[in-house]
Amino acid sequence: MHPPLSLFLLTLSLFSLPTSQAHESTEFRLMHRVVHPNLPVTPWTELGTVAVPPFKSIQPTGSYVSLSLGESLLEDLAEFAEVVNPNMQDAMYHVTIERSESVGPVSSTKACLLPLSTSANIVIHLSATGEPFAIDYAVSPVPQDGICPQTGAVNYHAHNASVVLKSPRMAPLPELRVPPPLTPEGEPVVPVPEKSFVQKYWIYLVVVLGALLISGPAEDGDAKGGK
Numbered sequence: 001m002h003p004p005l006s007l008f009l010l011t012l013s014l015f016s017l018p019t020s021q022a023h024e025s026t027e028f029r030l031m032h033r034v035v036h037p038n039l040p041v042t043p044w045t046e047l048g049t050v051a052v053p054p055f056k057s058i059q060p061t062g063s064y065v066s067l068s069l070g071e072s073l074l075e076d077l078a079e080f081a082e083v084v085n086p087n088m089q090d091a092m093y094h095v096t097i098e099r100s101e102s103v104g105p106v107s108s109t110k111a112c113l114l115p116l117s118t119s120a121n122i123v124i125h126l127s128a129t130g131e132p133f134a135i136d137y138a139v140s141p142v143p144q145d146g147i148c149p150q151t152g153a154v155n156y157h158a159h160n161a162s163v164v165l166k167s168p169r170m171a172p173l174p175e176l177r178v179p180p181p182l183t184p185e186g187e188p189v190v191p192v193p194e195k196s197f198v199q200k201y202w203i204y205l206v207v208v209l210g211a212l213l214i215s216g217p218a219e220d221g222d223a224k225g226g227k
Contacts, residue, residue: 026052028124028132029098030067032076034084034111034156036091042083044103046070047095050122050163055130060169062123067163077156085154086111093156095137097124107137111156112148114139120159128168 031044048069057063070076084091091111097104117139125134139159143149181189198205 024054028052030095030122031098032093032095034080034086034091034093036084036088038090039084042080044096044098045072045076047073048161050124050165052165055126055167058126058165058167060167062164062166065163065165067122067161069158073158077158081155084111086115086156087148087151087154088112089148093137095122095135097132097135104132105134107135109137109139110146110148113142114156114159115153116149116151117141117157117159120161122161122163123166124163125166126168 028050030047030050032047033042033044035041048067051066051068053063053065088111092108093111093114094106094108096106118141120137120139123136124132125136127133183189
């Protein structure tokens with residue numbers, strides 16, 4: 001059976017990667033900002049730069065890479081606090097991957113969770129061509145119910161962030177069965193019902209029974225003459 005078309009295209013794209021992208025290192029520039037629906041949108045500023053190894057070395061289960069924080073990160077976080085207080089309801093913190101022509105994929109988390117958290121985890125998902133198509137940003141620790149804690153903290157802090165790159169994984173091939181045979185009219189062939197023991201071996205039973213009837217019991221005279 002031939003594999004599905006989507007699997008074939010994914011495999012083809014993996015082998016057709018440009019040589020420079022498959023074997024050379026590159027980098028992604030991460031940007032961040034804080035937003036509130038009732039306030040002017042703040043501009044994107046640099047969060048840091050991710051060192052991306054050759055695409056072929058990235059595992060589907062995830063490969064850890066290094067993150068170099070931006071030089072103006074602390075100043076940018078201070079400006080964020082002046083524009084959007086992290087305790088404001090509906091305030092959100094955005095992280096994206098910079099692109100030359102448009103904004104890349106964006107991950108959003110509640111701004112109120114940043115002041116009390118100590119670490120961050122960033123997962124960047126790559127397509128079969130090595131391009132980032134999704135990013136996940138999460139901080140910890142956070143309340144189990146996800147509700148913003150009541151705190152007087154009004155500042156954003158730089159987190160000790162870990163970054164994981166994930167390459168696409170191939171889906172398992174479906175288990176296909178052989179189609180049932182069809183008649184010339186297109187109907188499924190009805191299997192012949194299995195015969196019973198008597199139906200299979202009746203001829204042998206008749207022979208045995210006939211032999212018993214022909215031989216019959218021994219005659220009385222023969223039995224007396226033998227005495």
